[in-house]
Amino acid sequence: MLSNLSIKNYALIDALEVSFHTGFTVITGETGAGKSILLGGLALVLGKRADLGSLRDKERKCIVEAAFKITKYRLRPFFEQNDLDYEDETILRREIHPSGKSRAFINDSPVTLSILSALGERLIDVHSQHQTLRLTENEFQLKVIDALADNKQNLQAYGTELKAFRDTEKRLQQLIATQKEANKEKDYDSFLLQELETAALSEGMQEALESEQQKLSNVETILEYFANGYQLLSDDQLGIMSAVTQLTQLSGKLADFGEKYENLHQRIQSVHIEMEDIASEWESLKDTTEADPERLEQLNGQLQLLYDLLRKHDVQNVNDLLSVQEALSQKVGDTANLEVEIAEKEALLAAQKETLEAKASIISQKRTRAIPILDKELSEVLSSLGMPSATFKMELTPAANFKETGKDDLAFLFSANKGVGYGELKKVASGGELSRIMLTIKAVLARYEQLPTMMFDEIDTGVSGEISNKMGDIMKAMSNHMQVFSITHLPQVASKGDAHFKVFKEEIGETTHTKLKQLQQEERVSELAEMLGGKVLTDSAMAHARQLLD
CATH class of the missing domain: 3.40.50.300 (P-loop containing nucleotide triphosphate hydrolases)
Known part of the structure; x- marks a missing residue:
């Protein structure tokens, strides 16, 4: 208060x-x-x-x-x-x-x-006059009926379920929109992913292919270098191996004359062994290096595909392409997962709708039972307020969709006089009638809820x-x-x-x-007398005022 x-x-x-x-x-x-x-x-x-x-x-x-x-x-x-x-x-x-x-x-x-x-x-x-106009709003009319129907807890439970239902509905709509957009790109994304998977990308792949391609593209020059080198190594008269062998023999003879010569001999022996190994590997590489036009053509094709993919996806290296491939794989996979999530949300929405229907039905049943009580109480009070023929016609019909107030449409119709058809309050009731109706409703509400x-x-x-x-x-x-x-x-x-x-x-x-x-009391008498008869306070006005107060 x-x-x-x-x-x-x-x-x-x-x-x-x-x-x-x-x-x-x-x-x-x-x-x-x-x-x-x-x-x-x-x-x-x-x-x-x-x-x-x-x-x-x-x-x-x-x-x-x-x-x-x-x-x-x-x-x-x-x-x-x-x-x-x-x-x-x-x-x-x-x-x-x-x-x-x-x-x-x-x-x-x-x-x-x-x-x-x-x-x-x-x-x-x-x-106020503005607030009286609320009487013509369905939401206020339902609030009055719900007060008599004791629907407060039912509406709270319904409201909680409605919020969950709408959250699920919103998420489902988002998923469907995402799926619709994803389906537009799905075929192209799948094509791009398949193209990358066909390329069999791996880390370091570009360097390895370019190295092998460079070798096969220059195989004749490489073989010429191997031939010349082999001749330098193995020529009987002037070859490096012949010279190193002779040097090893000479140092072996010097080794008998002192420790310093022995150390030098060992070093030359090490060089001899290393040169023998080099000569062996040189000959092996020379023998295994040969022209392979088919392999070269294959390498050129692989590298061309790789370069095309780099340009297509506007990236710098194979690692970047692998990242693109992973992202595409995720995107294509997500599109498939959307169908599963959509199905789950549809099932949840159906269950929530069934629960909402049940809760809305309880609210409607209690409203239906309360309407005759409200109708009777309003008519009785309005009769005493100079509207003896005032009657209401309140009807609930199932609404097409769930509302904040339940799943009811309310027709709250009024007739002030006998023989006059029912109509909407805002169309058939005068301002004075609306005020009396609102006072009556507030009086009824005061008995059923804490206002x-x-x-x-x-x-x-x-x-x-x-x-x-x-x-x-x-x-x-x-x-x-x-x-x-x-x-x-x-x-x-x-x-x-x-x-x-x-x-x-x-x-x-x-x-x-x-x-x-x-x-105070006497001041009230004077004020009422003035309200009754004007500024001049007559004995009759004062007497009437006292009578009213008594």
Whole structure:
């Protein structure tokens, strides 16, 4: 409930602070006295967009604070989700600076305007002409039926399942889109992969092929070099091997004359052995080197394919080509895996849909049972509000798709008079009728769920006499379950209040101020008498006012 409201430097309000209590509070005042200013200040602290023009003194900031006792609203999860300190008496504060900057606080913690607004909606419901139009929206109509049907937990379970269903549906659509795109490239990717696999790529392959190709391309020159070298090595007269053999023999004879000669002889022997090995390998290479035109042609083909692949994929070496091949293999494999994942998601979606259907069916069944109860209660109350022939026609039909509210389409039709066909509320009900219907619905809701503080802004406009008296009774009855405010021009409604505040203007010097005052018993009598008969307080008006209060 709203326990305290403080407004500073807003419109015609310089400074205002007022405390409120439980029950039914009425607010009265002449037209133009500033009731809308009071509501405007309250709207700011509930998250409405700020307007610099609302600052009374353009050099000072505007501050609006509202304290709420929130123990019974079960709002701890909201505070935890938004990382806020929970207090049984929570203070919402809004500051509008002359620079245009706006700041919002909950229990002195800075918050965004959206968080302030979200909490404000849970704490106070300001009923205005705009809010009355919500009555014509299917979502609000279903909310009313669900309150009577006790569908809160069923809707929560349904909502959790719906989110999972939509997540799966979204993922399935993404997979199908990916598969569609992948299928466009699949054939070409498979061709590229096969081309690379046919090339039988391996690390170091290019260097090996180029080396062998270079040898076979120059085989005649190589054989000529081998022949010349072989002659140098093996010629009987001038060959290297003949000379080294003779040198070895001479050094062997010198070895007998000392250690130094022996060492030299051993070194020459080592050279002799090495030269014999070189000569043997030289001869072997010479004998195994031969022209091979077929192999050369094969090598040229392999290298040409390799060079073509390097250019085609715009890479520098075989290792890069191997990376391309791995990526293509993964891509082609992923395309095949998509089919498996799509099948899995389709099966999951079908199971989730079956669960959703079952949960939606429970919600629909409970709604169907609640509709006659709501119809009866609304008709009875509206009859007492001067609409004795008002009837409703509420019908549920299965919706084509799952909605946030279940799987129902609701026809919420209304007829104000006998013999007149049913039609949509927004088309057949007048503004006054809509206001009375909304008051009736809020009264019904108050008995079935915990509603926030309710503030009715001239909901009784256009009615008088016994009907206004009954509207006051309804709001008074609602206040047994919740805190209710009514801004009213009707003395019959104002007399029902547990507390009565008056909004008025006061001129101080050259400036006008909007004030709010709680009226005591005799002051209430005078205010009601003025509402009944005008500024001149007659004895009959005063007597009528006392009668209303009694």
